[in-house]
Amino acid sequence: MLKSLLTAVFILCFIHSNAQIGSEYKNRRIRSAEQIKKLKEGALFFRLRTRDVQVEYLRKYGRHDEADKIEQKRYNMNVNIIDAFNQYFSFCPVYFFYSKDSKYVRQAQFDSLVFLDSGLVANPAIRPNPTYYCTAEFGTVKADTARFYGGTKIIEGEDGLEERPVYTTGPDAGFKAIIIQSDQFIQLVKPFPFYQRTFTATPNRKRIMGFARKLNAALFEYFDTV
Numbered sequence: 001m002l003k004s005l006l007t008a009v010f011i012l013c014f015i016h017s018n019a020q021i022g023s024e025y026k027n028r029r030i031r032s033a034e035q036i037k038k039l040k041e042g043a044l045f046f047r048l049r050t051r052d053v054q055v056e057y058l059r060k061y062g063r064h065d066e067a068d069k070i071e072q073k074r075y076n077m078n079v080n081i082i083d084a085f086n087q088y089f090s091f092c093p094v095y096f097f098y099s100k101d102s103k104y105v106r107q108a109q110f111d112s113l114v115f116l117d118s119g120l121v122a123n124p125a126i127r128p129n130p131t132y133y134c135t136a137e138f139g140t141v142k143a144d145t146a147r148f149y150g151g152t153k154i155i156e157g158e159d160g161l162e163e164r165p166v167y168t169t170g171p172d173a174g175f176k177a178i179i180i181q182s183d184q185f186i187q188l189v190k191p192f193p194f195y196q197r198t199f200t201a202t203p204n205r206k207r208i209m210g211f212a213r214k215l216n217a218a219l220f221e222y223f224d225t226v
Helices: 002-041 052-060 064-088 099-106 205-223
Strands: 043-048 094-098 133-140 147-157 160-169 176-181 195-197
Touching (some): 002 133, 052 064, 064 094, 094 099
Parallel strands (some): 043 133
16 A cells, blocks of 8 residues: 555646646757747847957066967957858847946946947947847856756566657757857757857967858758747
């Protein structure tokens, strides 16, 4: 009797857990579909890093050669990002800003936000006012610990062949990528194609061009399915 009761409780818990997982996955699919549609009609704000704090520290102690190298390397990286997205990204308009202005993006204070032209020069004439926007940057993908029901598979158990549930999880964390985030810089989640892996934090110009092209293709591909 007790064994039957425990079995029934286990089955009920299993069904309830699967229902919750399935509901969360459905909600994610709905939310991601809405996000990709809105982004297609909106804009992408790309955050560029400057490493100003490190440069100022080096200059403070007279290490100007090191500071110059860091500034030049970061300048080249940022110019390459802008060139790549201007040439190979057409899913939606992209606008570029320095990380020091992130608070204005969070608050949608576009009048206070300084956007950059292709030469990294602040251009007051660049004044987007989208009804919806996401942010993007080079960064590190964070863990997505959610588990989703992915169907069943047949495996060989103690009593012969058994049908068991299969679960999928989000991407592993810790790798470098171009990441698409919310307007509050919160990483989006699957099934939205929110990242393009870069394998390094400082890829060269040719690779950045390829990454922009691949991200663009992934967004169009997903958009065509919703």
